[in-house]
Amino acid sequence: MRDKEKTKEQLVNELVEMRRRINELKSSETRREGLEEVLEHRLIALTQPVGKVGELKLTDIIDLKILQELQDGFAEAHNVASIVFELDGVPITKPGNFSEFCRLIRSTPKGAQNCQKSDAELARECASGSPSIAHCAAFEKIMGGVVPIIVGGRHIANWGIGQGVTDKLDEDKVRQYAREIEVDEEKLVAASKELRVMPREQFERFVYFLDVMARHISLLGMQNLQQARCNTKRKHMKEALQRAKDKLEIEVEKRTSELRIANEQLRKEIRERKRAEEEKEKIRAQFYQAQKIEAIGRLAGGIAHNFNNLLTTIQGYADLSKRKVDENDPLYKYLSHIHGATVRGTDLTRQLLLFSRRHPMEFASLDINRTIEYLLKMLGSLISESITVYVDLQPDLWTVRGDKGSIEQVVMNLALNARDAMPEGGRLTIKTKNVTLKKKDSEIIPESRPGEFICLSVADTGVGMDEEIIQHIFEPFFSTKEAGKGIGLGLSTVKGIIGQHEGWINVCSEPGKGSIFEVYLPAVSTAAK
Ligand SMILES: Nc1ncnc2c1ncn2[C@@H]1O[C@H](COP(=O)(O)OP(=O)(O)O)[C@@H](O)[C@H]1O
Ligand SMILES: [Mg+2]
Structure with missing residues (x-):
């Protein structure tokens, strides 16, 4: 029974863990997409040669969450306070591992003003490209350090650490400062006692290590930027290629249809020409035939007409002769044959005359x-x-x-x-x-x-x-x-x-x-x- 419950519990736990991991994956995916989008929008940087970054913010090229994790991890590991801020002092990350002492000081307007003054001073000094270390304006024993983040030769942010205390703070001095900045004296004294004491050389080592990290972040930023440039360039090239391809396809399609039309036109013209040729040939043949028939007709008509006259004469004299000859005379028979032949001859000439169209x-x-x-x-x-x-x-x-x-x-x-x-x-x-x-x-x-x-x-x-x-x-x-x-x-x-x-x-x-x-x-x- 207990085993069973345990298994159930385990299952629930595993389920919860799985859900958490899925959510984590999802949010890291969303973060990645967000970063890519920001990068792509930084087109100013892309239009410039590698090395120049143009208008650029740190969060454009580095995931803020990673930055925050690095900062907090570093601060906690070395028990120092840490923050990443823009050149004008505006914070980029949330402050990490600030001690109660610092928090109390920053909680009053005067205290906060003093702190910011110190921070700005430090930041100005590191603009040259190397880390700067200085003590706090109020307490000589409290150290602060700032390193620059430089991308493509351009100083775009600072990373600072603070509250490195080189020795126990003088209580009187603490009380005096508490009164000066109008904060609860007792609370500030108590908080000052919590501060961890470390030798100056150790704090300096932290600052130099911080500088190494800042350089890596700068490099990562530059790589991200170049990657984005490449991606965008590739995207633009792909788009240009697609446009060219589309244009070409339209052109090819246009030319093909033009050719098709021209071809069809040509075929039509050939057909028409052939038909016209045939028609011409037919008319020519008909004309020749008509001319031939006309000539034959005229010839036949002319002959038939004269021939008909001859036949009439022959027929007339054959008739007259028959009348003068006795029917039993063999001549009568011959004359009858002559007469019959002339009748057939007349029929023939009639045909000829009909053919020659002499008949109206x-x-x-x-x-x-x-x-x-x-x-x-x-x-x-x-x-x-x-x-x-x-x-x-x-x-x-x-x-x-x-x-x-x-x-x-x-x-x-x-x-x-x-x-x-x-x-x-x-x-x-x-x-x-x-x-x-x-x-x-x-x-x-x-x-x-x-x-x-x-x-x-x-x-x-x-x-x-x-x-x-x-x-x-x-x-x-x-x-x-x-x-x-x-x-x-x-x-x-x-x-x-x-x-x-x-x-x-x-x-x-x-x-x-x-x-x-x-x-x-x-x-x-x-x-x-
Ligand atoms: N009905 C028919 N059947 C077969 N052949 C025919 C026919 N009609 C005409 N013809 C052919 O056409 C030829 C020309 O006819 P036609 O001009 O009337 O001349 P003809 O009858 O004096 O021969 C004929 O000799 C014959 O070869
Ligand atoms: Mg016939």
């Missing part, structure tokens, strides 16, 4: 559905029965402005080409529909533009075409058909006509899979309908 166009409102329905009647006789014709016409198809004969020619040419592509038979589809093209649609469909159009398509399930052929089909006199079956003017005529109607034609085909031709013609404005 007459534009009028046109319902393409009706044009197709009209043509379907004729188409029947031209197309073999193995081909199924499928028609899908959009009801309420928008009107277009066009030349009726030319549009018929377009449909016929496309339909006859489809027929020629299906010698074994197949399916021919003719469709119409209303189409509104948005800007983004027009970007996908070749040659198109935004707006309202009617689309006429002619599709077959015939032989189809490869890329190479598709490239040339709109050229005049391009034909893959055997002589007598085609002269290669159909599609170039179609293209010419559609162009004059401000439309365009697209083709989609693959060998063996058939073809589809789509003709777009602008619709008459919907507001007008």
Whole structure:
């Protein structure tokens, strides 16, 4: 039971001790931080070369608590009184180990005045840098000593010790002084008897040892100061470095984004230039093609016109001759052949003339559905029965402005080409529909533009075409058909006509899979309908 209690007690004690140590650590940490702060604030000292301290107080560079501990320890160990004070005598530390005798004297104004006078005298004397020793103004047997604290060559504080009594004090003298400074005579006599007597040489040794300590304190102060200078310098350098780094980063970021913008701009310009080049190239090619077709057209037109006159003459004389010959005469048969050939020749020249656009166009409102329905009647006789014709016409198809004969020619040419592509038979589809093209649609469909159009398509399930052929089909006199079956003017005529109607034609085909031709013609404005 007792053991247990003891353990409990021990635990409590240990706990108390631990708490005390923690508090001590905490307060020493706070003191250290406080000192560092004070040091950092002493920037005047930092801006001066090592050795010069500028405006500086002792407590700026030495922890006051350490100073107090040193002072009190020294005073008690040697049984002297001690205090650290500024140059003007203002105390820095609390007085340590003052005897009752000294306390009594200092308790009256006169006594205190005398003491201060002695202290100041001593301090003045040690300003030269070495310790000063003198006796008290009132008692020759009481010694006092002061040592300077000098940091970086500058005298910043003093450390003094006193009440070194070399011999027992004369009681009469004590009483006389007590009366002089108005203090209780008996008390002062009693206190004087308590003073410890020591030889002067011993007191002097204390003073010299005090001086050694003061020098160490001065050195410590200087080291603290230099350390603080270093720290601050390092801190400033670090800050400057960080600022430079931040600035650099901002600069780099700025330059990078400038480069990015410039790069983007450049890329855009390249894209635009490329597009412009392509556009230019396309226009140039179109211009050459147009010039070529124009020249061929003029040539063909000129020939066709004269040729037509010749044919008319031949046809006229063949007719007249036939009338003069008996139907059973072999000549009659020959003349009929001549007549037939001239009819086909006339048809051919008609095609040439159409191609050369010698026919003036007459534009009028046109319902393409009706044009197709009209043509379907004729188409029947031209197309073999193995081909199924499928028609899908959009009801309420928008009107277009066009030349009726030319549009018929377009449909016929496309339909006859489809027929020629299906010698074994197949399916021919003719469709119409209303189409509104948005800007983004027009970007996908070749040659198109935004707006309202009617689309006429002619599709077959015939032989189809490869890329190479598709490239040339709109050229005049391009034909893959055997002589007598085609002269290669159909599609170039179609293209010419559609162009004059401000439309365009697209083709989609693959060998063996058939073809589809789509003709777009602008619709008459919907507001007008
Ligand atoms: N629907 C089609 N299917 C396959 N090829 C076609 C079709 N339409 C036209 N072509 C090709 O285009 C060429 C040119 O046609 P076109 O100008 O009408 O002349 P032609 O019919 O007198 O040959 C044709 O010879 C043929 O090679
Ligand atoms: Mg043709």
